[in-house]
Amino acid sequence: xxxxxxxxxxxxxxxxxxxxxxxxxxxxxxxxxxxxxxxxxxxxxxxxxxxxxxxxxxxxxxxxxxxxxxxxxxxxxxxxxxxxxxxxxxxxxxxxxxxxxxxxxxxxxxxxxxxxxxxxxxxxxxxxxxxxxxxxxxxxxxxxxxxxxxxxxxxxxxxxxxxxxxxxxxxxxxxxxxxxxxxxxxxxxxxxxxxxxxxxxxxxxxxxxxxxxxxxxxxxxxxxxxxxxxxxxxxxxxxxxxxxxxxxxxxxxxxxxxxxxxxxxxxxxxxxx
Numbered sequence: 595x596x597x598x599x600x601x602x603x604x605x606x607x608x609x610x611x612x613x614x615x616x617x618x619x620x621x622x623x624x625x626x627x628x629x630x631x632x633x634x635x636x637x638x639x640x641x642x643x644x645x646x647x648x649x650x651x652x653x654x655x656x657x658x659x660x661x662x663x664x665x666x667x668x669x670x671x672x673x674x675x676x677x678x679x680x681x682x683x684x685x686x687x688x689x690x691x692x693x694x695x696x697x698x699x700x701x702x703x704x705x706x707x708x709x710x711x712x713x714x715x716x717x718x719x720x721x722x723x724x725x726x727x728x729x730x731x732x733x734x735x736x737x738x739x740x741x742x743x744x745x746x747x748x749x750x751x752x753x754x755x756x757x758x759x760x761x762x763x764x765x766x767x768x769x770x771x772x773x774x775x776x777x778x779x780x781x782x783x784x785x786x787x788x789x790x791x792x793x794x795x796x797x798x799x800x801x802x803x804x805x806x807x808x809x810x811x812x813x814x815x816x817x818x819x820x821x822x823x824x825x826x827x828x829x830x831x832x833x834x835x836x837x838x839x840x841x842x843x844x845x846x847x848x849x850x851x852x853x854x855x856x857x858x859x860x861x862x863x864x865x866x867x
Contacts, residue, residue, distance in 0.1 A: 605843045616697035617848040619714040623679070624848075626716035630726045632677055635701045635712040639675070645733035646671030647767065649715065649723055650743075651800070652678050653691060654807075654830075655700040655821050658740075658798035662772055665791050666738040667709050669770055674738070675711050675727055676700050679718040690837060691830035694844045702820035720747065721759055724766040735767040738789060740774035740796075748782055760784065772796070807831035 605613070619633040632639065646666035652659060655676070663674045678697060697712055704710035715723045724735045739747075746752075747769075753759040760783055770789035771779060775796040779788070803816040808831045813822040829837050 604839065605847070610847065613694055613698055613844070613847060616694045616701065616712075616714075617844070620693055620697065621848050623714035623716045629729075630715070630717040630719075630722035632675065632713040632715055632723065632726045632730060635697055635714070636705075637711065639711060639713070639727070639730040640673065642672040642731050642733045644671050644673075644736065645727055645731050646674040646736045646738045646770070647677060647720075647724055647727050648674060648738040649677045649679075649720055652676065652696045652700050653800050654696060654803055654817060654825055655703060656798055656800050656803055656817055657815070658795050659700075659800075660703060660818050661791050661795045661798075662738045662740070662789065663707070663710060665772065665789050666736065666770060667707075669736070669789060671709075671736055671738075673709055673711060673731065673733065674707075675713055676704060677713050677715045677723050677727075679715040679723075690841065691825075691828065692841050692844045694848055695824065695828055695830055695840075699821040699824040702824060703818045706820070719752065719759075721763040721766060724763065728766055736770050737767050738770050738772075740772050741779050742774045744769060744771045744779075744782065744786075747784070804831050808833060 615635045619635045622633045623631070626633075646663070646669075648659065648663050648666065650659065659676070663676065666674050678693065678700070693714075697714065701712045704712050715726070717723065717726075720737060724737060727733065728735045747763065748756075748760070750756040764784050768785040768787070769782065770787055772789040772791045773779070773796045798816060803813060803825075806813055806816060807825050810832075813825060816822075817825065825831065828840060
């Protein structure tokens with residue numbers, strides 16, 4: 595039995611209505627068969643000439659994520675899609691928050707930017723997401739990446755056939771790569787250009803935000819205001835088990851609308867990386 599107050603985790607009727615979009619998108623993405631697809635949290639994916647794809651766990655969505663999205667839009671992407679797979683490669687079991695909350699926080703930021711769309715991805719590989727975005731929008735796709743993530747694209751253990759995957763990725767998209775603290779710009783066999791961002795962006799990380807939230811420190815310099823409010827309201831990274839109540843409710847909300855099952859298993863707070 596949990597000894598902490600139930601009201602911290604139990605969803606209100608208003609929350610359930612607001613979270614229906616992220617929960618439905620995640621459920622559909624988790625249940626999707628066939629070709630990879632993107633499931634928007636709100637609205638759809640319009641037909642555009644150029645689209646940016648910013649993919650991540652958004653755990654949580656930070657000011658650095660927001661800066662990459664804005665930089666991609668300024669670089670010519672009419673639409674920027676913030677995409678998150680139900681389970682992301684190399685981050686299974688990463689500490690909470692629940693994916694529904696993470697998508698909800700990102701969507702709160704995107705609502706203030708009419709060129710941004712938040713979507714759940716049915717497959718975790720970037721090449722699958724890029725192809726899905728190109729099919730849905732008819733756009734030339736640009737991957738918006740930090741130098742650390744760009745370097746991971748060439749790691750062969752992600753692919754059954756690395757050379758074929760690189761060829762697919764080159765056909766599906768080009769790369770716009772931003773600086774990242776401690777990482778050099780990678781030399782990749784792909785169409786690549788630099789993505790200029792402000793000097794503070796390379797130093798910001800989601801890890802910093804999770805650690806600050808766990809300690810009850812101010813989040814204003816790390817997270818957009820709408821995201822900071824969500825993190826503080828839900829207590830997603832706070833020590834203790836109170837958030838587990840919310841996780842159970844979010845799981846039920848996600849799986850009630852269809853066959854998709856996330857089976858989200860958060861790590862205990864004392865095992866955070």
